[in-house]
Every structure is written in structure tokens, then in C-alpha cells.
Amino acid sequence: MLKVLFLCTENACRSQMAEGLVNHDLAGQVKAFSAGIRPSKVNPRAIQVMGELGIDISQHRSKSVDDLAGEQFDLVITVCDQAQEQCPLFPGETEVMHVGFPDPAKAAGTEAEILTIFRWVRNGLREQLGHLLRQKLRERGEKN
Secondary structure (H helix, E strand, O other), rough: EEEEEEEEOOOOHHHHEEEEEEEEHHOOEHHHHHHHOOOOOOOOHHHHHHHOOOOOOOOOOOEHHHHHHHOOOOOEEEEHHHHHHHHOOOOOOOOEEEEOOOOOHHOOOOOOHHHHHHHHHHHHHHHHHHHHHHHHHHOOOOOO
């Protein structure tokens, strides 16, 4: 099983959605975790748009990358530019890569417009990360 950490600044939106999507879509093949450089709290809009897909992240909590210090990961994916710049070093054979997305929490406009941005980021995460992780599984010779 591929063990992946999604890392962003606050562990509030992008990394939380990525964790939920991957654990749902690739259950049994990939185990996803998420953390932040400066954790805050899970964004309610992220919870809402994930719920629209039947994926419940309402019990997730924002975690610091330090909370996962003892964990070994096959792959660490930064999903925001700031986390990429401040990404800590990971021991051993851990591959670190960047798949950046804009922060939907910074979106402005009406509630409907903001939720549209959250959905756009969610859908982009699902598509890009799903493709990437399925490719990683093929490279490892694991069934997907």
C-alpha cells in the first residue's frame, strides 16, 4: 500500500480535501494523511463540498506536520506554494513533489461564487491526484 502525506500551509482546505478524496477513491491501495506547516482548523466550506460527494471529512482535525514526525511516507505532496517552500526534510526514500492549487479560502464574492471555487479545487485535486497516484501504483506494480 502506498502511504502519502498531503501538505499545505494550514491543513484547512486543500490537503484535507486531498486526504478525503484519496482515502475514498483509492481505498485499499493508498493510505492518505494530511498536515500543515501552521495548522489552523478544517474549513467548513471544504467539509460542505466534500459532503456533496458523499465524503465526510467533518471529523478531520487540522494537524501539524510535527504531529506525524514518526510516520514513514512513500510520497509527500505539497498542494500549496508556501508549503512547497517550507517543506521539511523527510527521511529515507520519501519522494517529495509539488502539485499546487490556489487556496479556495482566499476566494471572494458571493457564497455561491466561493463554493464554486471550492468545488473547482476539489475536482482538480480529485482528477490530478487520482491520475498521479494511479501512475505511482502502476510503477510499483500494484493493482489499481
